[in-house]
Amino acid sequence: MSYVGPVWYSEPASYFEHGGGVTGIGVAASESDPVALRAAKAAVAEWSGVLRTRRALLADADRCCVTAGRGRCPLARQAVTELVHRSRGKSDVLLLCRPGLPAGHLGSAALTRVSSVDEARTVQAGDAENVYFVVDPGIRIEVAAAMVKVLRQRFPRLRGQHPRHWCYTESDWARCFRTLTDDCDRVLVLGGANDTFVEFASQENSRLAHIRDSEEVRPSRLADAATVGIVIAPPATGETVRRLLDVLSGLGPLDVVHRRFTSEHLSRARIDALWPAEGQSPPAPPALPHMAWRPPDSSPTVPPAPAP
Incomplete structure (x- = not known):
């Protein structure tokens, strides 16, 4: 108009x-x-x-290869290949995975899908003395560990892939999401209503709001919200994030905090680098993670000099 x-x-x-x-x-x-x-x-x-000073906690955690649609994780492929080779087609191989992930057949060993602790209590094995397990990417490690605990009680000789081959990406993502629901007055899930949003929405429904773009932000969602969490879900892009930050920064002074959780498998060399022996120089601090978005007005502004 x-x-x-x-x-x-x-x-x-x-x-x-x-x-x-x-x-x-x-x-x-x-x-x-x-x-x-x-x-x-x-x-x-x-x-x-709703004008006020605010913090924005931006969750940034990479999804695992399976949930992000990037194909099968090389760690899982390596572990499955190793276990199939060791089983020689004569042992049961259990695939610990999320519900909905298909269990395929690799070589001559059939993978039996186990997607919950309840299924771990009831799954059957042809030879209880010769059972292997594989932890598939896409499942949170704490959930897989609970399954392994139950399976080990049922099959005392249970063997499985080395924990070094376990992927912690989904656990890191879930923990990052949970800290936002704990620390923020309002959490905006920007993008699609993915599995993580659906999973946690029932637990924190009063704090979560799903929006597809900044145009869907409403004053009622920001009332009394001094700390706003932002979760990026596909198909949101860096430009979508920047538009949302522009809206929030227009509603009062805004500080954007980049929150990230990363679990790392440590080699002996890495341990020595993080905690050097006495007399050795400490390692240099790690570089800051690269962010695909730029907060609005992030360049420093020098206030004008006072008039004489």
């Missing part, structure tokens, strides 16, 4: 940005259109009601 000779209607809804500058809220409407003027006044009043 366009007007001839528009005027700006605005309330005192502005704030000083960190390092200088002023940001405010305004709506364009025609002075000859009383309906538009009332709507502009109402919009400014509604949005100015």
